Amino acid sequence: MKVREKISHLQLGCLLFGYIAGFESLFLTETKLMKQDVWIANVFNILIGIALLGIITYVQRQFPGYKMTEICDKLLGKWLSKIMLFIYLLSNLESASGGFRAVSMFYTTVILPNTRSDYLILIYAVCSTYAVYIGLGTLARTNLIIIPFFLIGFLATCLFIIPEIQLNPFLPQLQSSKSDIAIGSMHLFTFTFSQLITFGFLMSRVENMKKIFTSCAIAILMSGLYLVMISYLTLSSLGFNYVETSTYPFFSTIQLVKLGEYLERIEILLIGLWTVLTMVNIIIMQYVFTLVAGHVLAISKMKPFVLAIGLLFFVHASKSYIRTADHFTYGTKIYPISSLLPCVVFPVVLGLITLIKKKGNIKAS
Amino acid sequence: MCQGYNHKNIAVRIGNSLKNFVRFSLLCLCCMSLAGCSPDVNEISDIALVTATAIDYNADTKKYTFSAFCVMPSNTSQEKSSTLTPWISSASGKTPLDAARKMRSRVGKNLIFQHNKFFIISESAAKLSLYEVMDYLTRKREFRISAYPIIAPGQASDILKLSTESGDMLPNDLLGQVRNNKLSGQIKPLTIKDFVDLFENPNRGFVSGRLKVKSSETSDKKILFLNGGAVIYKQKFAGWLEGNDVWTLNALSGKKYWRNIEFNEVINSNDGLEFSALFHVKESKIQGNIQNGSPRLSIYLKFSASVEDLNEETDVGDSGVTLQMERAASNYLEKSVEKSLKHFQKDLKIDVLGLSDYYLQYHPAAWKLIEKDWESLYPMIPVKVHVAVQFEKYGMSTSIKERL
Numbered sequence: 001m002k003v004r005e006k007i008s009h010l011q012l013g014c015l016l017f018g019y020i021a022g023f024e025s026l027f028l029t030e031t032k033l034m035k036q037d038v039w040i041a042n043v044f045n046i047l048i049g050i051a052l053l054g055i056i057t058y059v060q061r062q063f064p065g066y067k068m069t070e071i072c073d074k075l076l077g078k079w080l081s082k083i084m085l086f087i088y089l090l091s092n093l094e095s096a097s098g099g100f101r102a103v104s105m106f107y108t109t110v111i112l113p114n115t116r117s118d119y120l121i122l123i124y125a126v127c128s129t130y131a132v133y134i135g136l137g138t139l140a141r142t143n144l145i146i147i148p149f150f151l152i153g154f155l156a157t158c159l160f161i162i163p164e165i166q167l168n169p170f171l172p173q174l175q176s177s178k179s180d181i182a183i184g185s186m187h188l189f190t191f192t193f194s195q196l197i198t199f200g201f202l203m204s205r206v207e208n209m210k211k212i213f214t215s216c217a218i219a220i221l222m223s224g225l226y227l228v229m230i231s232y233l234t235l236s237s238l239g240f241n242y243v244e245t246s247t248y249p250f251f252s253t254i255q256l257v258k259l260g261e262y263l264e265r266i267e268i269l270l271i272g273l274w275t276v277l278t279m280v281n282i283i284i285m286q287y288v289f290t291l292v293a294g295h296v297l298a299i300s301k302m303k304p305f306v307l308a309i310g311l312l313f314f315v316h317a318s319k320s321y322i323r324t325a326d327h328f329t330y331g332t333k334i335y336p337i338s339s340l341l342p343c344v345v346f347p348v349v350l351g352l353i354t355l356i357k358k359k360g361n362i363k364a365s
Numbered sequence: 366m367c368q369g370y371n372h373k374n375i376a377v378r379i380g381n382s383l384k385n386f387v388r389f390s391l392l393c394l395c396c397m398s399l400a401g402c403s404p405d406v407n408e409i410s411d412i413a414l415v416t417a418t419a420i421d422y423n424a425d426t427k428k429y430t431f432s433a434f435c436v437m438p439s440n441t442s443q444e445k446s447s448t449l450t451p452w453i454s455s456a457s458g459k460t461p462l463d464a465a466r467k468m469r470s471r472v473g474k475n476l477i478f479q480h481n482k483f484f485i486i487s488e489s490a491a492k493l494s495l496y497e498v499m500d501y502l503t504r505k506r507e508f509r510i511s512a513y514p515i516i517a518p519g520q521a522s523d524i525l526k527l528s529t530e531s532g533d534m535l536p537n538d539l540l541g542q543v544r545n546n547k548l549s550g551q552i553k554p555l556t557i558k559d560f561v562d563l564f565e566n567p568n569r570g571f572v573s574g575r576l577k578v579k580s581s582e583t584s585d586k587k588i589l590f591l592n593g594g595a596v597i598y599k600q601k602f603a604g605w606l607e608g609n610d611v612w613t614l615n616a617l618s619g620k621k622y623w624r625n626i627e628f629n630e631v632i633n634s635n636d637g638l639e640f641s642a643l644f645h646v647k648e649s650k651i652q653g654n655i656q657n658g659s660p661r662l663s664i665y666l667k668f669s670a671s672v673e674d675l676n677e678e679t680d681v682g683d684s685g686v687t688l689q690m691e692r693a694a695s696n697y698l699e700k701s702v703e704k705s706l707k708h709f710q711k712d713l714k715i716d717v718l719g720l721s722d723y724y725l726q727y728h729p730a731a732w733k734l735i736e737k738d739w740e741s742l743y744p745m746i747p748v749k750v751h752v753a754v755q756f757e758k759y760g761m762s763t764s765i766k767e768r769l
Contacts (some may be wrong), residue, residue, distance in 0.1 A: 110506050114404040123396060130392055134385060166559075166619035167722075172729035239562030245503065252558065255510055264511065265479065 006207045011140035013215035016199055018143045019284055020192050020223035021150065022277025025250045026102060029332060030184035031231040032244050036169055037176040038231045041185040046224040049193025050217050052344070055351035056200040057213040062354050067204040069295035075353045084346055085296050089289060091342040092198065093316055096285035098335070100124055100317035101327055103278050106248060109324075111271070118318045124282065125317070129310025131283040132290055133303070136205060139287070143280055150273045157270060158229070160257040161237050169235035190336040192227070193220060194343040201288045286313055413437055413474035416451075416536035417483040419521035420461065420498055422490035429490070429498075430457045431464035432522035433476060434535060451534055453525050461501035478507040482536055484514045484557070485576060487521035491595065491602030495564075503561050510558040513543065515574035516595035516602060530581055530588045542591045543574075550615045550626035551608030553594045563597075568739055569722060570598030570715035572606055572614055598715045606717075613705035616646050616666060617718055623649060629673065630701075634693040639676040642694060644668045644754070651723050655731040660724060662748045666702065670694060671758035678767040681759040694754040702750045710744045720746070 007015075030041045056068075063071045072081040104120040112120070131139055176184070199216065206212050234253045235243055243249045251267070258264040290309050294302040321327035413435045421430040432455035454472045458464030469476050490498055502508050517524050529538035546552040553572045555563070563571035572594035581588045594606040594614070606614070615622045623646040633639050648667040653660060672681050672690070680686055709717050721739055724732040735742055 112403060112405040113506065119403075126392070126396075130389075138385075163621065166621045168726065171726040175729055238558060241565035242558055242562035245561060245565065252510055256558070258511070264509070 005137040007140040009211040009215040013219035016219040018280040023281045030188040034184040041188045044185040049220045060203045068201045088342040092289045097317040097320045099282045101321040125314035128283045164237040169232045415481045419485045421487045422494045428457045429464040485521045517576035547625040550612040550628045552591045610705040641673045642670045668754045682763040695752045699752040
């Protein structure tokens with residue numbers, strides 16, 4: 001792992017877009033729950049995401065020469081910082097394992113039904129470990145190459161799906177119950193912008209720190225827009241009842257893409273692009289895990305441990321969420337709560353302490 | 366000195382890049398070789414493509430029969446693709462999966478269902494066990510959601526054995542008939558995706574494809590053709606619809622269903638003029654409201670039309686004549702739509718048009734009040750039909766002079 005290779009603010013924004021767009025389009029749980037009102041969850045998600053981004057970038061800007069892990073030490077003290085970072089590491093590991101499992105489950109359900117999940121997880125873990133080994137700069141550049149292809153694929157999907165649209169997906173408005181709105185919004189936030197803290201650990205690697213907020217806020221808006229678009233595209237082409245039934249609604253939507261009458265089954269190309277972006281999600285989690293683990297364990301050179309961490313991710317993923325039902329239950333009922341401390345409370349506490357210390361310094365001076 | 370240092374630095378960078386490239390290439394090579402280990406690998410010589418499937422249910426034995434119309438991929442077959450020898454494989458079991466697995470285990474090929482375009486479901490299976498059948502078809506990833514579930518009277522497996530008028534393979538011929546629906550609009554070819562979406566709706570019924578068997582007019586063979594529809598209500602088969610009613614249904618469904626349809630009708634004008642015309646739906650709109658708890662509806666249909674033949678000398682270039690013809694065509698189509706609507710409301714008493722969906726989407730507050738009484742309210746809803754026809758074209762001639 002190359003230690004201090006810098007990336008641009010644009011590359012960080014693109015990484016954030018790839019991170020969200022890849023994984024979140026798989027299940028569309030909030031769309032199944034809120035249907036025509038899903039835009040509410042997305043608006044909530046974007047607003048809270050930008051607020052969280054504001055807090056994290058504010059903390060980073062106050063300590064421009066420091067990594068986020070070092071900032072935690074400064075603000076929370078060595079041991080409290082270690083505890084919080086350790087909790088983050090646990091959350092990171094469970095998120096990444098969930099990601100590995102989600103992709104392998106998708107493949108074993110839809111494309112390779114006879115292939116073992118462990119075998120697929122091993123391949124993903126080998127790829128992600130190699131990506132962590134070659135470093136953030138290469139990952140950022142690769143992501144920049146992939147995103148245009150992904151966007152072209154998405155645009156083509158939209159164009160080919162338009163003839164399949166058969167109902168107004170926006171009506172009737174505001175029919176979801178308050179509890180459904182709360183659960184849907186929280187679920188969407190948990191799996192998307194609550195993970196901004198992960199990007200907080202990469203902010204010290206950005207060349208122009210002043211532009212991080214703008215580029216990441218644009219990435220948040222674009223990701224939100226993408227999620228709204230795929231939700232309504234799916235609802236209008238599949239129908240509300242089918243979306244509720246389908247395990248992978250957006251995949252069912254792209255199954256409808258065909259050229260003329262006979263050229264069907266081209267969804268596999270789009271799935272290929274989507275898989276690469278999901279890999280971006282997993283790689284970022286593993287990369288940040290390696291960075292934070294190095295700090296917590298006070299290891300200056302993490303390169304020799306990259307393989308060990310890759311093995312840890314593989315073993316954890318292959319032993320977790322064995323049943324599909326476990327994965328769904330964990331994702332909908334446990335993870336939205338368990339991720340609150342490391343992903344929301346942690347950055348908010350850092351922001352508050354930074355603010356208090358800054359005011360204290362101003363008074364003292 | 367400094368320049369030498371830069372050269373050295375560049376050389377080290379290039380060396381590192383090359384190393385990375387070699388590492389990446391080796392990794393790709395390893396990953397590619399791993400692909401061969403997957404148990405999902407299918408040798409093309411081992412597969413047979415299923416292009417149509419029949420599902421039967423025997424109420425006495427409570428067993429399902431799964432039959433598949435199979436062909437070999439053309440590049441492994443000894444014969445030309447146009448003369449492929451299809452065969453039918455069949456097996457029975459306690460559940461759809463049980464029957465399908467038994468059938469697959471008995472054939473000497475690995476059956477691939479990804480190209481299957483038709484699921485022919487027998488009337489008995491549609492009446493008694495449609496839920497189980499649809500659950501199986503949507504759960505299996507190899508059945509594409511763009512395939513057509515079609516209901517057929519009698520034994521569905523027998524239908525696979527029948528020949529077609531064109532002499533082509535059965536699935537190809539059926540696909541051609543679906544394509545040619547644009548000429549009549551008398552078929553409702555729902556895909557599995559639409560079928561399941563409507564299947565789960567408790568307030569409305571819907572119409573799916575219907576297969577008929579008739580004697581050929583040119584030989585004594587029995588042939589298959591798609592016409593009319595099968596009504597599904599409360600997740601069960603509820604009856605048949607004739608082609609004319611299906612045409613109305615298509616015209617009043619989403620644009621996807623009427624966009625390409627151009628049907629012909631013979632119109633009799635009051636002054637003895639009889640003419641044929643082609644009609645194309647330009648606009649289809651349902652509007653309604655609820656007054657004192659009773660729903661009311663208006664249906665607006667706009668057609669563009671072209672004159673195709675006349676029984677007497679008539680100057681169709683005269684706008685007065687055209688207006689008269691438009692009035693006659695509008696009246697005729699209005700009556701035709703009203704007749705179908707009356708059949709849906711008074712005879713079937715099933716909301717096959719999805720009027721409940723209209724109220725749910727556009728009058729959600731009022732819908733909550735009428736939802737529980739919908740079944741009794743639906744047959745009583747007054748529906749006003751407004752049809753407007755516009756003759757845009759009259760062909761290459763205005764009128765042939767009659768010289769008697």
